Amino acid sequence: MQDVVDKYGVLLVFANVLALSLGLPVPAMPTLVLVGAGLALQPEATWLPLLGVLAVSVAASLIGDSVWFYAGRRYGNRTLQSLCRLSLSRDTCMKHTERFYGRFGIRVLSVAKFIPGLSMVSVPMAGAMQARLPSFLRYDALGAALWAALGLGLGVAFSRQVETVIDTLSQLGTGAGVLVGVALAAYVGWRWWRRRTLLAALEAARIEPSELEALRLAGQPPVLFDIRAPGFRDVDPYVIPGAVFADERELGGILATYPRDGKVVIYCACPDEVSAAWMAAKLRKAGFRDVLPLRGGIDAWRGAGYGVERIGG
Structure with a gap:
């Protein structure tokens, strides 16, 4: 040695x-x-x-x-x-x-x-x-x-x-x-x-950006959760119109605020929407009937040519 x-x-x-x-x-x-x-x-x-x-x-x-x-x-x-x-x-x-x-x-x-x-x-x-x-x-x-x-x-x-x-x-x-x-x-x-x-197991269900936009245009927008951490929102200070900031660690507030029979879409900033899929699984277990991660997140949404809003703008 x-x-x-x-x-x-x-x-x-x-x-x-x-x-x-x-x-x-x-x-x-x-x-x-x-x-x-x-x-x-x-x-x-x-x-x-x-x-x-x-x-x-x-x-x-x-x-x-x-x-x-x-x-x-x-x-x-x-x-x-x-x-x-x-x-x-x-x-x-x-x-x-x-x-x-x-x-x-x-x-x-x-x-x-x-x-x-x-x-x-x-x-x-x-x-x-x-x-x-x-x-x-x-x-x-x-x-x-x-x-x-x-x-x-x-x-x-x-x-x-x-x-x-x-x-x-x-x-x-x-x-x-x-x-x-x-x-x-x-x-x-x-x-x-x-x-x-x-x-x-988590890949089974996703919603495409085009499907989400079709719901919005039809006047049937789902509850849309942005679960990116605050630090990352400083890197990319934009959201999909109508998105609500949420934290998957605080499901209690979500369960008390939103009806469980409504449609929910979740997006994150992680590879393969893994964090969004995790949260979707938790919400389904808590009784939500229709919860889907947005395939590709906000990047795919922008890539499809749909608009975003600046946070605080």
């Missing part, structure tokens, strides 16, 4: 952290732990090398995150949705990030790397929200430093245990690596299969 850390430790940290920041599914925390443990086992002082590795890790994070920051600034919602499609938890990916960002703003970047899913989307959301570059760099660097310091610190604190694990795996040979790879592939496969099964 010592030879690997001496020869390739800094390079491995830079490559792993940069790849992770760019969105590739590669683990970087284990590399930080391994390098921290290797440096702690050196006979000479380790603080200066640790600070050097910390600086390299922060630099790699800033390089990768800056790519997504500018992608979010230029392409907005398209970047966010593309990233959420890569997530194994796409039903919560966008919504959680919207809520965290709406509550804490750019400061969320200081803790985003510690929260699964949030780290993937918070950076391009900062760009989409037109955050100032100095603020982005300051909070993103703080978050990257805290995250890397945790990994290196764990390696230093448990250096002997890490060395024992590495030695044991070395004795087991390639079989250990194969076993770890199979376990990881099985976990990802299970999550993917569960997500596909869920999406297939």
Whole structure:
């Protein structure tokens, strides 16, 4: 282990952290732990090398995150949705990030790397929200430093245990690596299969933008819920005419306000209308007879040439 850390430790940290920041599914925390443990086992002082590795890790994070920051600034919602499609938890990916960002703003970047899913989307959301570059760099660097310091610190604190694990795996040979790879592939496969099964169940019913427009023109507009989080409405401050803002976490108010025999249409800003489909399922379970997500959300509505209204306009 010592030879690997001496020869390739800094390079491995830079490559792993940069790849992770760019969105590739590669683990970087284990590399930080391994390098921290290797440096702690050196006979000479380790603080200066640790600070050097910390600086390299922060630099790699800033390089990768800056790519997504500018992608979010230029392409907005398209970047966010593309990233959420890569997530194994796409039903919560966008919504959680919207809520965290709406509550804490750019400061969320200081803790985003510690929260699964949030780290993937918070950076391009900062760009989409037109955050100032100095603020982005300051909070993103703080978050990257805290995250890397945790990994290196764990390696230093448990250096002997890490060395024992590495030695044991070395004795087991390639079989250990194969076993770890199979376990990881099985976990990802299970999550993917569960997500596909869920999406297939939720895909059963949708309303097309043309159908919604036909109802409006016929004087039979349904109750229309916009369930995008407040933070995301700042990115795209428009609504479909007649839409009412709603929160799927507060179904009590909806149940008390709207008749359950009326038609309800829901739209969100998430891939495949997953959040809207979730809420539709909850409303059906509560007794609503006719609830449908709008296929493609407000983007599909605009793409079909139908009008929108500016919030507060």
